[in-house]
Amino acid sequence: MQDRKPRPRVLLTKSFIDSHDRAIETIALALRDAAMEVVLIDYEQPEDVVNVALQEDVDVIGVSFMSGGQVEATQKIVAELERRDVGDLPLVVGGIIRPFDEPPLIEAGVKSIFRGGAPLSEVVSTFENLSQSYRGIP
Amino acid sequence: MATQVGKQPGGAYANWQRTVVSRYADRSFVARNRSGVELQPVYTGLDRRGEEAEMPGQYPYTRGIYPIHYQFQPWMDLQIIGYGLPSQTRERMDLLLKEGGSKGYFDREAYNFIFDMPTSMGCDPDHPGVRGSIGDCGISVCKASDYEILLAGKDLTRTTVSMVLNAGSPPMLALYLAAAKRRGFAFDKLGGNVTNYIWDFFGHSGGTNFSPRGSYRLVADIAAYCAEHVPMWNTLTISEHNICEAGANNVQAVAYAIAAIIAVNEECVSLGIDPDRVVPRFGFHVRYGENFFEEIAKTRALRRVYAKVNKERFGCRKSGALQARIHAQTAGSLLTAQQPLNNLVRNAYGALAAVLSGVNGMTINAYDEALGLPTEDAVTLSLRTSQMIAEETGAVHVSDPLGGSYYVEELTDEIERRVFEIIEEIDERGGLIACIESGWIKQQVSASAYRWRQEIESGARTMVGVNKYVSDEVTEYQVFQPDPEAARLAIADLERHRAERDQAKCEAALEALKKASCDVREGRKIGSVMANLVAAADANATLGEMQAVLHEIFGRNK
Incomplete structure (x- = not known):
């Protein structure tokens, strides 16, 4: 039943050196409006993201990239997820994702890529679906 | 000749005429259009x-800060440049120069450098966790010798250097000054600016910065140092643009920008610095975005409010302290990844609004910036856009051409009224710093960004190619790819630098910087942080090493 479903818990994050936070702040508000619980942090080390994800018991991670580091940071997060034995925790990336970033991101296993102009409704439903399938909710 | 309406003896027009004659003698600024009609440099009534x-060049400068503007001196084209290593950016600089860009005032060369995010935040390339961003989206610079490569052979007394960066601004200015010193250039001949976005972390600048109070203290320190030693240097850019780009509407952005000036001025006054000494070197960075007429009206309102606040609230008397110099930039947040060529047109409208507003400098974004770093073709097209406006459209012949329009005048007054309302609210909330610390400003900006996004979602606001006139056709565009080797090379270079320098001398300079920082934090010896930063940079301290000292003493925002 719809109302028995737990609220999706989402970690949204970007690097501490990236000052462009309009997109991630907007996504955070949209997910909260869709009744999700959102944790929003800047990370210093990509690996730190996994610590927070585990502490906060989230079921999706969204990483924003507006000015570099797309592939390198994502690969580090994925490696840390695997090292901590949570390789199936879904990861979504968004922002300026260039054509040459895409193959290594997909290879790293990101579940979805959102660029500027992507409809918020699509972003919301992607997070919802990923959360439900991670929690094993049909 | 009979006296015309609006041109009484001793009135605004007569005063303007007298100023023009005294400044330009009998030089004529009358143009002629293709039909042969004579065009006056400004019209009034x-x-x-x-x-x-009011006439251009007259308080409160609604119509512009110069009596004669583009008719005498066109805007400065400052396309943003920067990627990879200093040597790679230098190649792009040489290309722009060859294409007729990089033009500063009075035949100077001008460059608008953007740095990669680690540099922008004051981190060296070997800072843990930043490797993937090195040389991506900006130049990697961390030592004085990098400027010797970037600006090799340039006469720095004939080169205007603009540096766009966030928390790394204070040590970055020091690296440049140290490099200039080594090459024997006198500081009082150096012109340029550092954006000094260290005050700006409630809007566009998320990420790590100084504590709010530490930021404003450092802004005052840099301003005081430069007023004495580097008097032509523009020490602070208040970025209305960044606040808008973070999602604020035009009224909010102008109000918060003015509130930032108020906070800086209050800090200066509390430290015993006369605003007339430092304010003339402050300037604005303004965004030209989606609403053509509102952009023009907001610029006029901003100039007027700035003049009134500095004069009435801070008692400034120097005309330079009352005149808002404006660097325009088209709106990056309106650039779409969908149908990217549409952005060429958006940028051109933004740039035209800026020109009709009477701005001093211009950055026209590249149409492909929603896809990645601009390609050379895209950068050249931005420059061509500016050149077409300047040399083909005739928009430069008449100053404040929309002055007197019922619509634009009403909108100007209304924006001014609403801006003062917000400033009053900020005052009531204890001032800007308190509003930053409480999160109020950030919340206002984010809410405004979200509303804008919801209007796009619902279709209430049209974005061509995004929510209307959408095309399924996928076109492959060339996207600029920075050198993936840049990170390795930058780190290797930094290691070599550290190994070769006089370590004891460098450490002593950093120790002196720490002592000066403690003094300045306590309100003593204002200007000594910047002086010691320059000495440390000259002793081969790196950007990140200097920043670590500043962060320790002035605190971080998170």
Whole structure:
């Protein structure tokens, strides 16, 4: 039943050196409006993201990239997820994702890529679906 | 000749005429259009109260800060440049120069450098966790010798250097000054600016910065140092643009920008610095975005409010402290990844709004910036856009061409009224710093960004190619790819630098910087942080090493 479903818990994050936070702040508000619980942090080390994800018991991670580091940071997060034995925790990336970033991101296993102009409704439903399938909710 | 309406003896027009004659003698600024009609450099009449209208170059500068503007001196084209290593950016600089860009005032060369995010935040390339961003989206610079490569062979007394960066601004200025010193250039001949976005972390600048109070203290320190030693240097850019780009509407952005000036001025006054000494070197960075007429009206309102605040609230008397110099930039947040060529047109409208507003400098974004770093073709097209406006459209012949328009004048007054309302609210909330610390400003900006996004979602606001006139056709565009080797090379270079320098001398300079920082934090010896930063940079301290000292003493925002 719809109302028995737990609220999706989402970690949204970007690097501490990236000052462009309009997109991630907007996504955070949209997910909260869709009744999700959102944790929003800047990370210093990509690996730190996994610590927070585990502490906060989230079921999706969204990483924003507006000015570099797309592939390198994502690969580090994925490696840390695997090292901590949570390789199936879904990861979504968004922002300026260039054509040459895409193959290594997909290879790293990101579940979805959102660029500027992507409809918020699509972003919301992607997070919802990923959360439900991670929690094993049909 | 009979006296015309709005041109009384001793009135605004007569005063303007007298100023023009005294400044330019008998030089004529009359142009002629293709039909042969003579065009005066400015038109005037009665204002909405029925009085003789203010003229350009007259307080409160609604119509512009110069009596004669583009007719004498066109805007400075400052396309943003920067990627990879200093040597790679230098190649792009040489290309722009060859294409007729990089033009500063009075035949100077001008460059608008953007740094990669680690540099922008004051981190060296070997800072843990930043490797993937090195040389991506900006130049990697961390030592004085990097400027010797970037600006090799340039006469720095004939080169205007603009540096766009966030928390790394204070040590970055030091690296440049140290490099200039080594090459024997006198500081009082150096011109340029550092954006010094260290005050700006409630809007566009998320991420790590100084504590709010530490930021404003450092802004005052840099301003005081430069007023004495580097008097032509523009020490602070208040970025209305960044606040808008973070999602604020035009009224909010102008109000928060003015509130930032108020906070800086209050900090200066509390430290015993006369605003007339430092304010003339502050400037604005303004965004030209989606609403053509509102952009023009907001610029006029911003100039007026700035003049009134500095004069009435801070008692400034120097004209330079009352005149808002404006660097325009088209709106990056309106650039779409969908149908990217549409952005060329958006940028051109933004740039035209800026020109009709009477701005001093211009950055026209590249159409492909929603896809990645701009390609050379895209950068050249941005430059061509500016050149077409300047040399083909005739938009430069008449100053404040929309002055007197019922619509634009009403909108200007309304924006001014609303801006003062917000400033009053900020005052009531204890001032800007308190509003930053409480999160109020950030919340206002984010809410405004979200509303904008919801209007796009619902279709209430049209974005061509995004929510209307959408095309399924996928076109492959060339996207600029920075050198993936840049990170390795930058780190290797930094290691070599550290190994070769006089370590004891460098450490002593950093120790002196720490001592000066403690003094300045306590309100003593204002200007000594910047002086010691320059000495440390000259002793081969790196950007990140200097920043670590500043962060320790002035605190971080998170």
